Amino acid sequence: MLYRTAGQFKTSYKADQALFPVRQDAVLLAIILTFAWVIFPLTASEFAFQTLLIPIMIYALAAMGLNILTGYAGQLSLGTAAFMGVGAYACYKMITLMPWLNPVVAILLSGVFSAGIGVVFGIPSLRIKGFYLAIATLAAQFFLVWLFEKWSWLYNDNASGAIQVPNLEMFGTYIAGPQAASVTEYYVVLFVVSLLTLLCINLTRGTLGRTWKATRDMDIAAELIGINLMKSKLTAFAISSYIVGVAGALYVFMWKGAAEPNVFDIPLSFQVLFIAIIGGLGSILGNFLGAILIVGLPVILNLLPAAIGVQIDSAMVEHLNVMIIGSLIIFFLIVEPHGLAALWRLIREKLIIWPFPH
Amino acid sequence: MLDQPENFVTIDGRTIGGQLMEMKNITLKFGGVTAIKDISFDIREGEIRAIIGPNGAGKSSMLNVISGFYIPQEGEVWYKGTPRPAMKPFEVARLGVARTFQNIALFEGMTVLDNVMTGRLNHMSAGIAAQALWWGRARAEEIENREKVERVIDFLEIQAIRKTPVGRLPYGLKKRVELARALAAEPSLLLLDEPMAGMNVEEKEDMSRFILDVNDEFGTTIALIEHDMGVVMDLSDRVVVMDYGRKIGDGAPDEVRNDQTVIDAYLGVSHD
Numbered sequence: 079m080l081y082r083t084a085g086q087f088k089t090s091y092k093a094d095q096a097l098f099p100v101r102q103d104a105v106l107l108a109i110i111l112t113f114a115w116v117i118f119p120l121t122a123s124e125f126a127f128q129t130l131l132i133p134i135m136i137y138a139l140a141a142m143g144l145n146i147l148t149g150y151a152g153q154l155s156l157g158t159a160a161f162m163g164v165g166a167y168a169c170y171k172m173i174t175l176m177p178w179l180n181p182v183v184a185i186l187l188s189g190v191f192s193a194g195i196g197v198v199f200g201i202p203s204l205r206i207k208g209f210y211l212a213i214a215t216l217a218a219q220f221f222l223v224w225l226f227e228k229w230s231w232l233y234n235d236n237a238s239g240a241i242q243v244p245n246l247e248m249f250g251t252y253i254a255g256p257q258a259a260s261v262t263e264y265y266v267v268l269f270v271v272s273l274l275t276l277l278c279i280n281l282t283r284g285t286l287g288r289t290w291k292a293t294r295d296m297d298i299a300a301e302l303i304g305i306n307l308m309k310s311k312l313t314a315f316a317i318s319s320y321i322v323g324v325a326g327a328l329y330v331f332m333w334k335g336a337a338e339p340n341v342f343d344i345p346l347s348f349q350v351l352f353i354a355i356i357g358g359l360g361s362i363l364g365n366f367l368g369a370i371l372i373v374g375l376p377v378i379l380n381l382l383p384a385a386i387g388v389q390i391d392s393a394m395v396e397h398l399n400v401m402i403i404g405s406l407i408i409f410f411l412i413v414e415p416h417g418l419a420a421l422w423r424l425i426r427e428k429l430i431i432w433p434f435p436h
Numbered sequence: 437m438l439d440q441p442e443n444f445v446t447i448d449g450r451t452i453g454g455q456l457m458e459m460k461n462i463t464l465k466f467g468g469v470t471a472i473k474d475i476s477f478d479i480r481e482g483e484i485r486a487i488i489g490p491n492g493a494g495k496s497s498m499l500n501v502i503s504g505f506y507i508p509q510e511g512e513v514w515y516k517g518t519p520r521p522a523m524k525p526f527e528v529a530r531l532g533v534a535r536t537f538q539n540i541a542l543f544e545g546m547t548v549l550d551n552v553m554t555g556r557l558n559h560m561s562a563g564i565a566a567q568a569l570w571w572g573r574a575r576a577e578e579i580e581n582r583e584k585v586e587r588v589i590d591f592l593e594i595q596a597i598r599k600t601p602v603g604r605l606p607y608g609l610k611k612r613v614e615l616a617r618a619l620a621a622e623p624s625l626l627l628l629d630e631p632m633a634g635m636n637v638e639e640k641e642d643m644s645r646f647i648l649d650v651n652d653e654f655g656t657t658i659a660l661i662e663h664d665m666g667v668v669m670d671l672s673d674r675v676v677v678m679d680y681g682r683k684i685g686d687g688a689p690d691e692v693r694n695d696q697t698v699i700d701a702y703l704g705v706s707h708d
Contacts, residue, residue: 281567285577
């Protein structure tokens with residue numbers, strides 16, 4: 079009933095192509111944005127910022143980058159974590175070489191480096207596809223992590239071999255580093271994620287998005303109707319790696335505070351891939367839903383026994399956690415193989431006609 | 437017809453234009469197999485040209501040569517009066533050659549509207565930045581091309597399904613959407629690979645009507661492969677007949693129908 083679209087007539091193509099042609103979607107988004115921009119920052123605790131809000135945003139952004147490549151352009155990649163690493167190291171180098179640089183600008187620029195490297199590792203996609211391409215991107219994963227370890231210039235020859243985020247100032251407040259407040263970090267992350275999400279939505283619904291989807295669905299037909307496959311695939315690699323790189327920079331600068339090379343090892347790649355798959359490939363919303371599930375659920379499960387007064391030791395909680403999350407992932411994939419976003423789409427379609435069956 | 441230009445020809449009372457495309461001595465080999473052997477024919481502006489022949493005659497290969505998917509070992513493809521250099525299929529498409537496929541090749545994950553919009557890609561040129569911001573040229577182009585696409589959707593009577601994902605559509609409609617995608621490109625040459633395959637009589641009638649209407653209203657030149665002889669003879673202005681990679685007949689439907697070599701190729705001939 080609340081979702082009834084009857085009476086909302088479109089009289090121009092411009093109105094039909096609006097970002098949210100259905101009024102209820104716009105209202106829903108406005109509510110979510112109010113929560114994200116006003117209510118959460120006012121009410122959230124330090125713990126909520128550090129374990130839920132900030133990581134969910136960053137993981138969603140990384141998954142969105144991967145989703146552009148895998149979900150929209152159909153190119154499977156297992157090198158996400160390495161490209162996140164490139165973004166993080168590039169940001170670190172820029173900040174330390176050019177301390178006058180605005181940190182937010184540095185974070186946005188760091189994606190440019192990962193985009194360049196992403197294109198280089200995307201070249202094999204011109205000849206191979208599917209699982210074989212995934213193996214080729216694994217090469218990026220191993221090579222780049224090795225490089226982060228061996229090339230000491232990247233971490234300014236630190237004895238620890240790790241990159242440490244210095245205190246970064248903007249407009250007189252610390253926005254990153256040990257002295258920064260969580261709420262400031264949260265706002266920086268939220269700003270970058272909101273901006274890139276908007277750009278991604280536009281890209282995926284426009285010409286480039288159609289080019290990518292055509293490449294994904296039927297590459298031969300795409301080429302015969304005039305799509306330059308090389309350009310289509312390489313732009314997908316570039317834009318995907320850019321977003322992933324920015325996510326990597328945020329991951330270290332706004333959340334972890336420091337990182338060793340092995341942070342960017344393959345488990346992180348898989349975690350981002352899980353978020354994209356469970357959230358829904360070929361969907362922007364899905365990345366956020368997936369990140370909420372994968373990042374949020376362990377936190378909630380950790381808190382649950384204490385909240386209901388059951389005494390379990392923490393090691394046991396960890397084990398239960400893994401088991402419950404594993405089975406939930408399988409459950410969700412059986413119920414809706416196209417991810418949480420498809421589940422929401424289904425619910426929405428039903429809501430629009432509810433309570434009638436047609 | 438007093439002012440008929442010199443290069444125009446009249447076949448069965450219908451006037452068609454000069455040469456749009458000419459195949460000159462095309463030979464195409466796959467390893468040791470010769471798929472097409474020394475074939476020459478032309479496609480004239482505004483005509484409906486059929487390519488027929490028994491299974492394995494090399495018709496689809498011929499279409500793939502025209503659309504640039506295969507590059508022949510010998511021979512030249514002349515297009516609009518100049519030889520066409522070896523180019524990638526997407527470049528050929530940009531010259532104004534659009535096609536449909538024998539086994540439907542739609543983008544299943546996209547809606548009908550988006551599928552037809554992909555046909556307009558070569559008419560859209562906004563940069564990535566404009567697209568990301570959905571501003572300026574990108575936005576104007578989206579609306580402008582949407583109007584053109586809607587005209588095609590109207591023409592093929594698929595308005596009701598424009599926002600349905602293609603994967604949910606029945607076969608006959610998918611064929612029509614594929615035609616819409618090809619038409620949206622405003623091609624000067626439209627290639628149809630078995631447009632009636634797997635259709636029932638009514639669907640065939642619909643499709644025939646659409647093909648004739650496209651030719652009539654937009655003046656689009658059409659080259660098609662089809663197995664339904666009734667349809668071919670009714671629709672086409674001229675017919676090329678192929679068998680075992682060779683051309684065995686070429687001419688108006690009636691000439692071809694009565695040609696002994698063609699009859700032999702289709703019905704078989706006793707060798708005693």
